[in-house]
Every structure is written in C-alpha cells, then in structure tokens.
Amino acid sequence: MGKLYGQANNFRTKKVLVAAKFGKKTVELAGEEAPADVSPLGLTPAFVDGDVRIFGADAIALHLVAGVLGCPKSCGEVLQWVQWGEANLLPNALGYVLPSVSAAHLDQKVLDLYKGEFFAQLAHLDKVLLKKTFLVGERLGLADISLALDLLPAFEHVLDAAARKEFVNVTRWFNTIVNQPQAKEVLGEVKLANSVAQFNDADFKKNAAKVHKAAPTPAAKKEEKKKDQPKKKEEEPKEEMDAAEEALAAEPKSKDPFESLPKSSFVFDAFKRVYSNEDTATKAIPYFWDNFDAENCSIWRCDYKYNNELTLGFMSCNLIAGMFQRLEKLNKHAFGSMILFGTDNNSEISGVWVWRGQELAFELSPDWQIDYESYAWKKLDAKDEGVKKMVNEYWLWEGDFEGRKFNQGKIFK
Template sequence: MAAGTLYTYPENWRAFKAQIAAQYSGARLKIASNPPAFTFGQTNRSPAFLNNFPLGKVPAYQGDDGFCLFESSAIAHYLSNDALRGSTPQAAAQVLQWVSFADSEIIPPASAWVFPTLGIMQFNKQATEQAKEELKRVLAVLNQHLNTRTFLVGERIGLADITVACSLLWLYKQVLEPSFRQPYPNVTRWFVTCVNQPQFKAVLGEVKLCEKMAQFDAKKFAEMQPKKEAPAKKEKVSKEGGKQQQQPQQQEKKEKKKEDKKPAPAEEEMDECEAALAAEPKTKDPFAHLPKSSFVLDEFKRKYSNEDTLTVALPYFCDNFDREGFSIWYAEYRFPEELTMAFMSCNLITGMFQRLDKLRKNAFASVILFGANNDSCISGIWVFRGQELAFPLSDDWQIDYESYTWRKLDVDSEECKTMVKEYFAWEGEFKHVGKPFNQGKIFK
C-alpha cells in the first residue's frame, strides 16, 4: 500500500483527485500545504524540491520509500487500487479515456470561464463565450453517456468519476447555475452522487451548487495582482547641505493623514502563477529606453477582451497602431513532429505565456493550435514594443522562444493584414497552415 506526502497549496482541485483516490484505496497520504511543511513560492523553488520535481509544480508526491511523482493524474493513478483503476484491460482503458477527456476537453474551457470569476485571470468576452459553447458540447457528451449508467465506468465509483468530478467542481460551484445545467440532468445527478460520498466529503466538505452565475470582478482581479512598491521619497536638502526640517504644521498634517488612513485590505490568496510571479525579484524595465508611443496597448487589450473583435477591437488596432513604436511578428513552432495530444500542446502554449507574464505590458499575442492529436502545429501573431524581438532583452523571457521561428511582418502588406485579422478573430482560411483550426490561446 502506498504511503507518502502530497505537496500542494490549499484548495488545489488537482490535488483533490489524489486525496480522494487515497480515501478509497486506503493509501496513507500526508498533506503538506501550509507552513512550515510547505510554503508555495518558497519550498517548491528550493534546490532540494527541484532535485525531485524539476518543474517546481504542485501537486507533487514523494513516497516514504523515496519514490517521486509529479502530474496530478499520475499521482491519483498511483494512489488508487485496482478497483479504481479498472479491474479488466477494457475497464482500465475506459478509465484512461475519461481521465484524458477531463484534461483535454473539460479543463481548458473550464479555466477560461471560471478563472476570471475567481480573480485569477483577466476577463475575455470572446474566450468566455467560446468556453461556454465548448462546455455545452462536453456536458452533452457526458449526459448522453450517463443516460443509462450510474457511473462512468462499471457499477461503482472509480478513478474516472473522481477525475471528471474534480474537473467539474469549480464549474458547479461558480458558474453552472440551474438554467445552464438544466439540459444535463444526468450529469448533475451523477455529480451530486459523487460529491456526497463519504470519501469525497472527507476531502471536499459540503459542495454547494451554484445558484447564480459568478461574473468577472475587476476589483478582485486588481487586488490579486502583484503589488508594486512605491519609490522611497527623497529627503530635501538645504543650501547648507543639511536635511531640511519639516515645519510643525506640515508635520501635524502628515500625522493626521496617517491616523485617518484606513488599513489596506488583506490580500486575497493568489493562485500558483500569481504567487510565483509576486515572489520574483524586481528588475529594470527593458523597454525604458524606448520613446513614448501613441498606441495605447492596454486600451486595445480592453477592447479585445470586452468587445467584438471584428467590429470594434480590430478596427481600433488598425486605426491606432504605431508602426514606429511597435512591430508585428509571425511565429511558428519548430518541432511539430513532437506534438502529440492536443491538450499537452495547449499546455505548452499556456506555460510559455505564464513565464512571459512580465512582458504583457509591452506585448500581445494570439497563438493557435491547428490540427488534431499526433498531427498538429502551432503558430501565431505577436505584437511587440519596439522593432526587435523582445525576448533577448531579458534572461527571464528566453526559455521558450528559441523553439519557434520568428519572421517580422511588413505592417503595410496584405499578408500581414490578413494574418492579423485571422489570428485575432480565430477564424479564416489560414492558407499558410494547411491544417484545420483547433484551439486558440491569447497572451494579453
């Protein structure tokens, strides 16, 4: 029987899979999610942790015998027993099918819809609407499958049920209000059955289904961004060279202001990406040497996120783009033969964007995965401040960019205009690609 420690941060739904599996199998699992046992952003960046888990991601499992695993589905599989994994080769394959289904079909649209409501991501109207449509398709598939079944595989709860239920957890808690879930009664019946099992409750507690669809909270999102330290005020110096003394009245006013000032609200708990970014040391702005541009990138991003792309955002971009202050580049992934499952390729794109978070003020990108499993390619359009590739300006930005070929586009060419329109809108002929459109990713 497995015995070991699961490193994670509190309320990590990916870790829930392993914890619930351990409840069913009887595996002895210790949870390290709070100081001093585990501090996210510190413990997982230590040399000792990275020696066992090179990516520094959680959940991560270390057995009492020294056996180490990362990736939540692998950990949940290891902590399961044969009854959960599938007792026959056919059942085991079906379990794997639904685990993959959760990772590739549920998680990407669920994240795009739910994360903005939690303040983790900026709201993108187009991405949210697309996510809703994708989830309707996913829920319809599940609803049909469960029409004659109590559980996904076999007659008892298994790892398939645990994984898919955990993937749907935040959807049911945040956005799947009664009117949205009404067409999928079999899914809701199955989900409620799962989360009310003692083994689920021991990990999740009481799960209350959403009554009203949560919306993006701009204030909450702003509060969760890494805080910038205000520059220290310089002391005034008199002609004689000594520090200038404040007048009594000025001092009195300052003290009164300090008394009146309300304490700052406590910071919301950040997700893993934001916490890691906040812990990074401050660096000099690599774009500080460039003159001020007339093109306000943030204003374009607001229009792109909240208004129609073709009728509002794209015309704004074309009318206001500063060809002297910005450049447009086409990027294509160098190693398409290495791309396998679509969800893994999407994670490849998302991982690059997460590592480039500090570039977002001076860049915008729309990157798309084309094709299908084991036959796909990645390409996209990038907009950078300045006329050169931005990545060499900082060591922190150079991890992924050499995996792509980069070509600067002539902003006046028909090629550039067509590609900008197609990649920004996620629709078009994409004649240069030769594979069907699959899924888009936006770096804002």
C-alpha cells in the same frame, strides 16, 4: 504514510485526497510548497512516500488507487478521460469559473467564448452519460474521480439550477461521485451553485492584493521599517493607492523567457506591420523570406491531436481564440497562423508558427504550457521549397493545403 504538498482548498489537492480515501491510503498534507527533491519543477500537488516521488494530481491519484480500483482491461480507457479532462475540459471550465469568482479579469467576449466551449463539452459528456452510470466499466473508477473533481469549481460557482437541468446526466453522475462516503470525508457536503457567480471589481482587487501581500517584497519590507521610525516633520499626505495599484507596485518584474537566447536580426513587429497593412502576397510574404533569420529563429507546424472531438466550426475557433489569449505575452517574439479545415463535425485544426530560438517556445515559460501539448509539433526546414510553399499558403490563407478545404483562420500577432 505519504506526504502531500499542495493548497488544502484547491480542487487538485482534493482530487488526490479523495483518491487516497478510495485507495485506502493514509496521506498527510505537509504544506503548500513542495521541496525541490519531491517536485523538481516546483509543481503541486506533489507526493512523497519513501522512494516514491510524484507530482501532478492525476499521476498521484493513479498511484494511490492502484491495486484497489485498478484499471479495466486497458488503462487506455481511463487515460483517455483523464487526458481529455486536463487538456480540454478543465482549461475552459477554469476560463469561465475564475473570472466569475473574481479570481481573474477577462474581457466579456473572451469569457463568453470560454463559457460556450465549456458548455459544448458538457453537452458531449452529457450524451456519453445518458446510458452510463460511470465513465469506464460498471464500477466507479479513477476516470470518474478525476473528471468529477475537475468539475467541482464549476458546480460550486457557475452551474446553477438551470445549467444543471440542461446537463442532467452530468449532474446525476457528478452527484453520485461526490456523495460517495470516501469523497464526502474530504469534500463534506458539496454545495451546488444557487446562481452564477458574477465578477466583482472590488473583490478582484482585494484578491490581487492578498496574493502579493502574502509574499512581501524587499521594497515592501523596507517601507515597513520606515513606518516604524518616528517622523521628523509632518509630511504632506500622499494620495493613497487602491488595492490594484498596490498589487501592481509590488509586482516583481518578470524575466523575459527569451532573455537567454541569442538576439535575432528578424524584427517581428516590423513584419507584423507589413502583414497587417500591406498586401500579403506581394509585400508581406516577400518581406518575410527576405528578412527571416534562420540561424536564430525557427518555423514550426502544429496539428491538433483530437480532431475527432471537434464539432461546430465556431466552437473550434473558440478553442484557437482561447489558446491565443493564454499566449498573449509570447507575441513579441512569435507569429502564427492557425487554420480550421473542413466542415462542421468533420474538421481539423493546423497551424504554422515562427518564433525566436530553435526549440519549442512554449517550454520557456509555464504560463504558455496550457494548450501546446494538445498539438503535435514539427520543426520545419526553412530552406525546403515545399516548406516555403506551405508557409506561404498558411500566411495567405490560399492554396491546395495538401488537399484540405480551408474553412477559416486566425492570426497570432
């Protein structure tokens, strides 16, 4: 019997449990946190069965259905949908769902960007499913299980009757998957959203407080002991903190991911002020090269791996904006220029970044790892004249760009 570690109500955990039913495997839910020897990175869901140790919902699901659902002639057909779901569909789905159910707080404009990108992706999926019952082949498979469970929170909370009518093929396909006997054993009767969930500030504060109260800090424990001791004198009543203030007070100070790296003489804030307030060509670019610290900073180029999936320009820019939003805490040590080249339905995304350190900065913190694997990254030689030309073009948004046509850009600063 395999042991599964993960939160019982989490859609990723449910994905594994549904796969286990289809794979005719017995899996025991053993707790929310996985031992280090099962998930060395501390990620869940994580699975152990004898010598088998796997983390990640899709990897575990693939292991559990192997030999039963199996793969078609090429597992690449399955993998393409699993990767698209994890790297593209799911981040936008959760970016729309989590604030709607008061589990996160985002600016309305950012929330609208997530919703727009998510609906655009559903529209593409709806076209694919117009003439298909299942994503790969003529039988239900892992691709269907994976994507349907990725969409479970959206169908439960934000895809109301109007949205389901708009994406009628996706809805038909989703209902087919979740109503399979194996899926119903885990999910029960899936209740589809009657209306779009709306952010509620009071609920958000309660949710935030619950998260932090679940793991009391040493300071909180000390305060609890004080409460148990009799008061010597009647104390002045203190102003009570609301749930959000309590959560902030209990929040442990996070360690700076760059703390272990050597200090750099290049001051990012100073460069950003010059870039923002003075002429780019005559002031900002010369300032950058005069002050760049090649020993303790590095320059990288990124190219989006899935340009063939890009459609309308504003949607592609939403993709970049979502990435910037999730990298907000990186901006103290980084600067980047992301550019959309080409025209609608024939475009590509590319960028040039500079940050502290000589390795990929995104690997320093799990919070920064949602988007970076969707790009191919290449470290650049700052002494190379061709690289300097490229950097100048990306900073200035002018140049030949290797024959590509500039459409629009966004600066991370």
